[in-house]
Amino acid sequence: MRPRRRRPSPDTLRPRFWERVPLSRMTPAEWEALCDGCGRCCLNKLEDPDTQEIAFTRIACRLLDDRSCRCTQYASRRTFVPDCVVLTPATIGKVAYWMPPTCAYRLLHEGTPLAPWHPLVSGDPDSVHEAGISVRGWTVPEFEVPAEEWEDHIIDFDGSSDGEGP
Ligand code: SF4
Ligand code: SF4
Numbered sequence: 001m002r003p004r005r006r007r008p009s010p011d012t013l014r015p016r017f018w019e020r021v022p023l024s025r026m027t028p029a030e031w032e033a034l035c036d037g038c039g040r041c042c043l044n045k046l047e048d049p050d051t052q053e054i055a056f057t058r059i060a061c062r063l064l065d066d067r068s069c070r071c072t073q074y075a076s077r078r079t080f081v082p083d084c085v086v087l088t089p090a091t092i093g094k095v096a097y098w099m100p101p102t103c104a105y106r107l108l109h110e111g112t113p114l115a116p117w118h119p120l121v122s123g124d125p126d127s128v129h130e131a132g133i134s135v136r137g138w139t140v141p142e143f144e145v146p147a148e149e150w151e152d153h154i155i156d157f158d159g160s161s162d163g164e165g166p
Contacts, residue, residue: 039069
């Protein structure tokens, strides 16, 4: 009888796992490590009800730290922001269309490789900021702008950001 493959432990990061392990077979640690820390998904978005087209704004969720680009209450965030989506291999297919085009989960879900600035590829957690991909320093807190004015803050992610926002 052939030996059975042992399951990797939950905190295992296998070498270059993002290139060879399907999303559904990643360990919890690999899944978490996929996040590039850009903070783009924490920007408020507007959806056209007819076309489902998504427009991102520079208005950030109240829990986003504009310097670290991380959630300030990640473990308990849904207590404060109930509609914050928990990304899992089961949910990515439903939400990928409104995730940022650079999001690592969306890219791998669509069969696209990670970019050179992704910290897993570069080996440097700051590369996402240095490449101008993250939202560092150019967001507006949502409590400063009434919802009816969000359309005035729509941005365009075209990949040519200079580090000061789209
Ligand atoms: S957009 Fe994707 S990669 Fe960037 S912070 Fe959000 S989940 Fe992580
Ligand atoms: S609750 Fe946290 S993770 Fe969710 S959108 Fe807001 S800042 Fe991002």
